[in-house]
Amino acid sequence: MNTEKVQIPNGMFAILIIDSMWVIAIGMSQGTLTRAVGNNNWITSIFSFIIGIIIMWLTVKILIKTPGKNIIEQSELLIGKWPAKLISISAMAYFGTTFIALMITIVEHVVLYLLPEANIGVVIFFMTFVSIVAGYYGIEVLGRLAWIGFFCLWSFHLLLIVGTIQQFKADNFLPVMNRPVLDVLSASWYINPTWGLATMSAALILPLVKDSKKWKKSSLVGFFLGSVFVLIWPILQIGIITANVSSKYCVLCMELMRYAKLGDFFQRYEIVMSTLGLIVFSVQLFLCFLCFMHSTASIFGKKGYRSFLIPVSIIIGIISYWFCADHFRSMNFMEIIWPAIANPIILGIPLITLVLGWMFKRRIKNNSNISQRH
């Protein structure tokens, strides 16, 4: 991915995948889902993750054919340099819009719940700045941070479950499947982009993972565990807040966290959880930024992305600010624009590359023969 070919362990990769699925999927997307399908949001989420795990499996299956190349490099091999730019542009569009979606997520959390008087510009500047730093240090340092994020995830969910389980009412799930099946399943459109970061990142960083024989295992285990961490949320949200109330809120995860209660003296308990969640959020943001930089660099045919860090960050930071500055504009982006851009890319790129790989089998075979000779 970077000019220096660092290699990360398979476990670290799995942890990166777990961390990358979480932040938007538990709150903003669940709010949209409850508005679309009511108390069936957990069913939609499960369906979406089933699609996601298939896409992840496909991604590994595609990349394993050319272990040293990521999906962009493989498509260059298959269809040539210039047509492959389309894959790079699509990847850049996905990571760019996801970066904006993540910025909107953090700004909505900060402005609506944590520091309402905070300056949005300062928040975006700070998060973009630390993303540049993360981009400078690269995937290995990010992988280490992901481990911390993973332990934060466990602590976070433990605190959340302990604080809310007493209020859980199973009756809130009834009636199950009270909407047309097609509506419930098609609503996965809103949550697919969240696991897209895991599959799309895997498509770019898998060649940096040490043991290619274990790629499948680490990808699928990571994705499965990440899905479990996400699925806890719609279940608790419906069981505790109810679908009717959930559908009224933009940042549903914060609302659930506000319901958590540990005794009378632990006031604003959600702030403790938010602090833990911030680490995971940072991992997700940095990973997205890293992949965004890499796909941008690949459009210009560059191997390294460091020279792009500052100018591209300024552009994406300004665009993020434009969306975040208006709450209605940012909600429109999260509910309409982002899914419309992300869904075709996260589903299309692996499927197209799979078909291309099948059509141009010989090129892959020749490449592997050349690699073996070297």
Added chain:
Amino acid sequence: MKKVLALCLIILITITQTSCMKKKVTEGLAEIGLVVGIAIDKGNDPGTTMVTIQVLLPAKLRGQVGVTQGQGTPYWSTYAYGSTLMDAIRNISKATSRRLYWGHNQMIVINDEYAKEGVTGVIDFFSRNFELRPHTALVVTSNAASEVLTTQTGLEDVPADAINKLFSSSSFHFMPEKSTISTLLSDFLSEAKEPSLAGVRIVENTKLKEESIAKEGSNEKTSKKQTELDDIAAFKGDKMVGWLGDDESKGFALLTNKKQNGIIYLSDFKGTGKSISLELTTDELDINPYIQNSKIRFDIKLKVSGKIVEAGLTTIQPIEEFLPQMNKEVEAKVSYYIQSLLKKIQSDLKTDIVGFGEKFYSVYPSEWSIIGKDWSETFPEIPIKLNVKVTIKNSYLTTEFLNTKEERR
């Protein structure tokens, strides 16, 4: 280069993450007013709202029992009028030198006359406020809400705290669970259930001498007035439609609060002129909807177990001989409470505060899509069959009733 970047990062984190902007945290509690209670009444002019808040003065709070730390009351109350709730609260801030902080608010008291005109604004305002806890208690009163909020009780320093703590004993009196912002919002948004709120009222202990009502741990006297839990306020949509009576409130609690330890007494048991008190706990509660011949009906199955906690009669006969009669009489009383409730909400108030609609919707979602729109018209006509089963299982420490010398001979 790495060191420079690391230094920049540390400086940035230090500046942005301290939360010390505008000196809020550095000057601490002296800068914010901790609101612990809010009362909402109708204003003097039509269409206006009167809001009373109670702000904690931590420096004047007493520490441990009996230790006086500060002088005077440890809270400060004020009120203001406004066209809306928010307007009134902003008007209060004209007279408050500190920024009002809502995170510690424990109690919202609404006057019933205000509630009868609709509480959408109240629900909306408090569900948008990120500082306020969703579990903040919300009650209705037939007294002036401002008076309830500012009535000093004997045991607690802060009236809002005193009202909130009343709910810790609600299950002892067949009272429902604490009504909160979250329960009100949930019921308000539900298509199949109407909201209900717990009530509080002011009572005057006229038989007590004023000097006997000292504040705990101090020599200060409190008023003879005390706040206590009242009956249930029933709503339809966002408007309060009436109060349940005492028996009806007990019936409501039996159908909605499974954590009961309420006392029921059998007066003139078996014609002895003596009373028996029993503590009841709910073992099983099932509310099942059925559709037969295109007609809806509900079956309520309630299983209750009882413990004898006080018996005024004396006899040498073993307790077991009395149990069938006791079971029967308790069953009749529990049934009466529930029947009273059903009659009240179906015939009089015509509002489904128990949530029969939710039960129906859970089992018959497709039928609900047809009748749900007219549920408020359909509900009063639905037959509800009640099946109460009481089993007295325990008599605590003793195995028999007390008996007199004559009876023993």
